Each structure stands twice: as C-alpha cells, then as structure tokens.
Amino acid sequence: MRPTIIYIIIGVAALIVGIIIGKVIFAKNTQKQVEEAQNQVQKIVADGQLQAENLKKEKLLEAKEKFVQLKSDHDKDVLQRSQKLIDSESRVKQKEQAVNQKETNLEKQLKDNDVIKENLNRQIEVVNIKRTELEKHQEEHIRRLEKVAGLSAEEAKSQLIESLKQEAHSKALLIQQEIIEDAKLKANKEARKIVIQTIQRTAAEQAIENSITVFNLESDEIKGSIIGREGRNIRAIEAATGVDLIVDDTPEAIVLSSFDPLRREIARLSLQRLVADGRIHPARIEEVVEKTKRQLDDQVMEIGERTAMELGIHGLHKELVRMVGRMRFRSSYGQNLLMHSRETANLCSIMAAELGMNPKLAKRAGLLHDIGKVPDEETELSHALLGAKLAEKYGENPAVVNAIGAHHDEMEMQFVISPIIQACDAISGARPGARREIMQQYIQRIKDLENLALAYNGVEKAYAIQAGRELRVIVEADKVSDGDSEKLSFEIAQKIQEEMTFPGQIKVTVIREKRAVNIAR
DSSP, X not given: OHHHHHHHHHHHHXXXXXXXXXXXXXXXXXXXXXXXXXXXXHHHHHHHHHHHHHHHHHHHHHHHHXXXXXXXXXXXXXXXXXXXXXXXXXXXXXXXXXXXXXXXXXHHHHHHHHHHXXXXXXXXXXXXXHHHHHHHHHHHHHHHHHHHHSOOXXXXXXXXXXXXXXXXXXXXXXXXXXXXXXHHHHHHHHHHHHHHHHHHTOOOOOOOOOSEXXXXXXXTXXXXXXXXXXXXXXXXXXXHHOOEEEOOSOTTEEEEEXXXXXXXXXXXXXHHHHHHHOOOSHHHHHHHHHXXXXXXXXXXXXXXXXXXXXXXXXXXXXXXXXXXXXXXXXXXXXXXHHHHHHHHHHHHHHHHHHTTXXXXXXXXXXXXXXXXXXXXXXXXXXXHHHHHHHHHXXXXXXXXXXXXXXXXXXXXXXSTHHHHHHHHHHHHHHSTTSOOOOHHHHHHHHHHHHHHHHTSTTEEEEEEXXXXXXXXXXXXXXXXXXXXXXXXXXXXXXXXXXXXXXXXXXXXXXEEOOOOOOOOO
16 A cells, blocks of 8 residues: 555655746747737837838828918918909009090080081071072972963872882782782792692503504404394494494494493404304394393493502492593593503602691592593582582592592692692693593683673784793783783783683793884885
8 A cells, every 4th residue: 555655655755846847938939929019019120110111101191282382372262362363453544544535535526526516406497598598499390380281280290109009019019020920930849840740650651542442353254254144243232332434445343333342342342253153143242242241241340349459559449449430431622531640649649748738538539530520310500519429429528528629629628638638630631642632612712801801991912822831922012011911921921820621731921023124215
C-alpha cells in the first residue's frame, strides 16, 4: 500500500510541478504577444496619424483652391454688374439728352406752329373770299352755257348720267365676261382634270349598231325554202318575229330589217335553227320562234347577271337584272344601250373615287340610269322618270333613284352622286364615235343656231361652221360699234347656253368690218 500511495503522491506532485511550469511558459508567451500587439497598435496609430496629416493637407489645399475659384467668380460677377450699371447710366444719360433735345424741339415747333397758324388763318380768309368769287363766276358761267346749249343744268346732268350709265353698262358687261371666263377657267381646271383622267382610264368601244342584220346562207337554194310556196314561209316568219325579211339578188345572204335589235336577234336565231333543221313550214316556224324567245329570255337574264358580276354590283332585283340584260338588244342614236350603261358605270365609279365619294353606289346608279328605255309596257313617262320609278319599286337606294330620275334635269338633284351620273352620261354619249345623229336633226340645230344670232339688231349674216362648233356673226358697221360687238358676242353666247342643247362648246365670233370703196376713172 505504501509504495502505491507514494507513487500517487509523486504523480500528483509531478502534475502540480507540470502545471506550474506550464503556467510559467504560458505567461511568458502571453507577455510576448502583448508586446507584439502593442507594437502593432503603435505602428497603426503612427500610420493613421501620418494619413490624417496627409488628408488634412490635401483638404486644406482643396479648400484654398475652392476659395480662390469662388473669389475669382465673385470678382467677375462684381465686374459684370459694375459694367451693366455703367451701361445703364450711359443709356439713361443718352435718354435724358434725347428728352432734353425733344423738349427744345417741341418748344421751337410750338413757336413755329403759332406762326404757321397765323399764316393759315390769313390764307383761309383769302380762300373763302376767292371761293365766293368763284361760285359767282361759276353760276354766271352756267347761265351762259345754258343760253348757248339751250339746255338747263338738270337736263344736261341727266343726259350726262344716261351716257355714263350706258358706258358703265358696256364696261360692266365686259368686266362680267372677263370675270365669268376667269372663274370658268379656274373652276373648270380641276373638273377638267378629273374628267380627262376618268375618260383616259375607261376603254370604250366605237362600234355603232345598224337597223339591219345580214343572215348568211350556205347557198342560194335555201332562199326558196325560206320564201316557201307563194311566200307563206316568209310571211309566217315576219308575222311571228315582227321583222322584215329582204330576199334580193345578194348572193348567199338575207337581210333582216327592224329597229328593234331584240326582234332581229330572235329572227336570226330562229332562221339559223330552221335552216339547220331543214323543216321550214308555218307551224314549225311558230314553234321555233316561241322556243327561241324563251331561250333568249334566259340569255337576257344571263347577260344581266354576267354584267352585274363583271361590274361588281350585287343585290340587284331579278327584274332589274333582266332589264340590264335587255339593254344588250337596245340602242340609242346607234349606241348600244348596254355598252353605254357599262361605260357610264365605269366612268361614275372612277369619278366618284377621284372626288372621294362612294364608287360602288355611283357605279350602281350609272348602270341603272337608262333602265327606263327597256320597259315591259309602253308608258307616257320619260325614260328617266320611269327608270326612277322602277328603281324605287324594286328597293334601290334613294340616292340611286334620285340620280336616275335627275340625269336629264327632270327631277331635282338631292344627292351628291346625281350630277356625277349626269356628267358621265354626257361624256359617254357625247364622245366622238359614240352616237349617230340624224341628218334632219343636225340641219335643224344648225338653222336654229343661225336664226338665234339673226334675231339681234345690226346682225347682217350668221354662219354656223365646223359642224356647229363655231358661230360667225357678221354685223353692220354703221349700226354696231366695236364695244357693241363684244357685248353682242357675250349676249349671243349666253343665249345659246340658256336656250339650246349642244355637245361640247360653241365659239361665237362677231365680225365688224368698215369698208370705204371709191373708183378712180
């Protein structure tokens, strides 16, 4: 037991000694670390002080520079203000000098005005005296003139006023004519441009249909079959179709004559079928003609539908479509009515688009404007009013109805497209090659033009030349003066424009010539 306790005691003593030695060693290391930390702190403090001194010097330098800059700016500002004050003082001094100068001038002018006023008063007195003397002399002069002229002052004044009135009237007419021509030139410039563009953008045909149709035959032997025994076949054809058949010496041809193109077409198709079939007798003729009429009605409907489809017009009533198709077999002054209506529709569409309006509505009205020319029954109404009635009956737009009825001024124009339809109808009908004018109507128009000019006083002769496009009026030089010639030309042109209907324009030329003729013998 004792050795064990001794060993324990020795171990405990050794542990205590070890602990003491460890504490001593730890104390020495800690002191060394503390010294090193103090050295580092002193070094950091020294570096901080050094940096603070440097930063302090830099801030002092920046402050000095800022101060110098602010001082220079302040000096400049003070200098500028001083300069402005100096300038203001100089301007004030100049104004004071100018005011003083004006005061002195005003004082001088006032003195001068007093002198001038006195002179004017004296002159006014002299003028008043002379005026009274002049009035006396004028009254005496008027009395002498009245004695010499044999007229009183009022009579002379009225004559002078009348002559001045006539002269002013003549000059006013000339000025009016110039103003009208200038206004027309300016007003028609854009309209002419639009019309020309519209015409140029529309392709139109020039073919004119006649009142006859030539039916070609393979041989002249068929003519006998068409004529029939004692002419019964040809009479049956004429009775069934209403067309005159002319069978003459023309080789291999028969002429179908009628003013109704629809009847001529029925007769042509019927003859074509009869000749192809070979059976030609009155009963067969009536059967074929009736069948052809039914087929032609279908063809008319097809033509109307195709026309509406090609023009892009939708929603037309079936009766209106049928009337459009019937236009194919009608003509006006030799112009095919369907081609005229198609051309008018295209013109209306283009012109409405140029003017910023509804082109589809204008095209619709242009196509339907002449449907009154193909009625199912005869009526006393004009084709324009009848067309408007039919369009209203079949539910067309009120603008279309009004445009149809007003395109010949038989109804008041209530919508903007109405004058467009009228203008495009005139363009299509009046263009060269569109229509054929009857000789009697042409001659009558020329005579009316000449008689209108001959009705004026002083007109010796009148000639319509260039197919009625110019009217030359020869006046008597003793009765019509140069000034009256211009007045007469203007009045004749205005009367033609108001009373006559004519295509294009008519130039009125008044010729006044004075000849002095002597013969030396």
